[in-house]
Amino acid sequence: MNLFFEPTVLATETHWESVRRCAKIILERFNFNNFYYYRITNDGNFFLYDDNTDVIRFLGDQDFHLKHVYYCHPRYRKSELKIEITRENPFLVQMEETRRFFEQSEFNLFFQISQKSETAVDEFGFHSDNATDTQARFILNHVGELKLFLNWFLKSHSRMFDFLRESALHLPSILGDTFYENRILGLDPDSQIRALILKDLGFEFADNLSSGEQEVLRLTKKGYTPAQIGSRVFRSKRSIEHRIESLKSKLSCDSKVELIERCEQLELAGYL
Structure with a gap:
């Protein structure tokens, strides 16, 4: 161009x-x-x-x-x-x-x-x-x-x-x-401030999450099942299940309950 x-x-x-x-x-x-x-x-x-x-x-x-x-x-x-x-x-x-x-x-x-x-x-x-x-x-x-x-x-x-x-x-x-x-x-200044908050919460990597991963986190927090999430983002249930497991690993969560708690922290920090 x-x-x-x-x-x-x-x-x-x-x-x-x-x-x-x-x-x-x-x-x-x-x-x-x-x-x-x-x-x-x-x-x-x-x-x-x-x-x-x-x-x-x-x-x-x-x-x-x-x-x-x-x-x-x-x-x-x-x-x-x-x-x-x-x-x-x-x-x-x-x-x-x-x-x-x-x-x-x-x-x-x-x-x-x-x-x-x-x-x-x-x-x-x-x-x-x-x-x-x-x-x-x-x-x-x-x-x-x-x-x-x-x-x-x-x-x-x-x-x-x-x-x-x-x-x-x-x-x-x-x-x-x-x-x-x-x-x-x-x-973006707001993004930099948010990154500092995320770092204090132990989420130094959070800004590296893709938009697709963020959407899965948002829907998981709202209580959607992997099958329901898959239908909304045009992915298979199995693909969403794998993504959730990957997110649990990234966010250092041992269970879905911990993952939802992490989602709530990210939301309060203005990330989701």
């Missing part, structure tokens, strides 16, 4: 200039250095607008996009408003790839608004390279102004968004389905 887009000149170039002019006013008022917007769908289609990058003519290679895709898969996202002074968050700084990203960037504060729908996540972000507590308070006290800007941005530039949608990357096709899911999951 060609990971590069051919140079493209848009008939909508004036739309980008319009966004940049309006964004400049907002950026100066809030002491931001950068504004971006991206959408990622449940099936992995991803596009990005970044006012620091000339996406009018070049959408760049996959690294241009993937540097922004650390833990943005819709499965791990929710609608939220977040402000973060990045270098004061020890957990984020300890995440190797995130730390490298911060080191390569000049900003030390980001403010983001994420909106999750049934099919996708839309995220708007603003960066600042000179964050202060006063600036953070000012941002939080004037969120309404930023939301007005975002509503204008989304509603007034349909031709620009048509172009972005047509140029979207399908990330699983580039990275491979399994690698894509594992990469996003492994860098």
